[in-house]
Amino acid sequence: MVGAEVKGVRVGDRVVLSFDYCGGAEGCRACDSSVKGMGMPGYCKEFHARNIFGVEGVYQVVVDDDVDDGEEGSKAAAGLFFGQSSFSQFAVVKGRSAVNVQAVVQSEEELKLFAPMGCGYQTGAASVTEVADVREGDSVAIFGLGGVGMAAVMAAKIRGAKTIIGVDKIQSRLDLAKDLGATHVLDTSNFPSLTSDLTAAIREIAPSGTNATFDTTGVIPLIEVGVRALHANGQMILIGTVNGSMMLDLGMLLNVREVSLRSNIE
Template sequence: MSTQSSYEYPALVSYEPNPKPVWKLEKVKIPPKAPGDHQVKVRLVATGICHSDIIVGSVPGNAGPGFSYPRILGHEGVGIVEEVGSGVTTTKVGDKVILSYNYCGNCDLCRDNKQPYCLQWVALNIVGKPGLFEDAKSGETVTGGFFGQSSFAGASIVSETSVVNVTNLIENDNELRLFAPLGCGVMTGSGAVLNGAEAKTHDIVMVTGLGGVGLGAVMAAKIAGCREVIAVDRIASRLDLARQLGATKVIDTSAAGEKGDLVGEAARVVNGQRISIVIETTGAVPVIEACMKAMGKRGRHLQLGVPPPGTEFQFPLSTFFSDNKRFECHYLGETTGQEQIPKMIEWYRDGKLPLEKFVKFFPASDAMAAMQSMQDGSSIKAVIVW
């Protein structure tokens, strides 16, 4: 533990949206105090951009108590430990770490190994904490603590629960940067298939939306040896990549218009066989409704994509009941970074998780272009390098 003076760091600071996110590359300070109990100071070397950063950065500042701008988002950070607070046992200065979400560890859900559903999850991961950063010029408080990390900064004070020590698991710094998406997107998709749905070899899995989360699900379904893996998207290049990563069938929803006949196409590509698992990552109501219809009896629909506030969808309760279909909302792969990240690194070593096929690196100065590339489909997983 040390008490070094305050340093300035580059940061991607989020301001009131208009209505899209407004991110500005500026200088911030971390106040001159050592990390607190069970906290770690990490110098970030890279961070993935997740659609959750875009969604939260689009929320007005008056959305709820404690939610305010300016703030620093980012939650797929990787870096090197610079300082540790008292009580920290999982890492030391100089260790290389991958960051994930925060959880209290004390509520009944955390004690039941359901940390993604922690009763304090919103307070610890979304609302954030004022005073963790200061504007380097004005001294104005900048809110941090997003997902326990706020990795859109060159350095951050991080909750120990967000830290995964990978010092002995990686080979070089380039590999560390490549692993940034493991902290959220790829963990969410792969964990949904293997931990949430507990997919088996007899299952037919349909994955809608082929971003980092969806492709994580496709690769996990292949790892599980599922009988069929149906990949659904409207961007041809993503469908081609999904085939390379394990999809046995693909459906291009652009071919039949915006809504398309996803129900009919899904039945056609599997010759009427029962689709037993749906991993839905788009959050789009027409896709959700189509998936519920396409899914077979006793099927499980895992909703990963976040719909806009106020969104509703319709499905006949009589059909829902008679076919025993299940609709579930799943967070973060039903696991923790400490549990899932070492497994994913092992899959990468075995060639089962070829992240290099869909990760694209951007300098921090091009962060807005990186965000736009994810929205227009020209990149799948953008990673900012500090």
């Protein structure tokens, strides 16, 4: 079923679900594509309110648990997490969260391949193309080769990066990364000392350092390695959610000269 005011989607169309944004409501420059350099709904000023917390009362849930605790009957449940709450067979979805792929997807099987496009792939790929702006001939390292990291590998290949170092500790992921464009892979399960061995291994492959390192793991020792591995003016891009605090030695940052630490975490 399609809401009366939803445009661009008809009943039966194949869609990929992504995040919600305001679409250029007054005062939101990020969503306003008429503002120079904008049209970036991922930075919508309402992003967290629309995506992280969900909306109360979207679903009515029948409760009948044979326990006399007053919970029987029907009660309202929250939905629309990320604009869609799609970990279900049926979902109430914001119109902006439904991206119509009817014209490019030929079958249900192809549609399944498009599913990661809704979040992980665009995060990994845009970290390379939009945030770090990787250029032809650059050297990059990507820590963590799940869907986000693999998308970063593919985007770096498309951008013409000369050296693409994939880092993980699962062999099948390392093999796939090679198929998708990694020029080198490093298996950290082989390293007795994660930080010093990984730093040395990256420096062996890219002696003058990486132009950009992408961390999808949130593992603080890896992030520190990523900074150490940077070339002058290099960028450390944090994509993984970091738990805990990190002490970065200012001398170390200065020694690698004008590096930047940026995040692309939703």
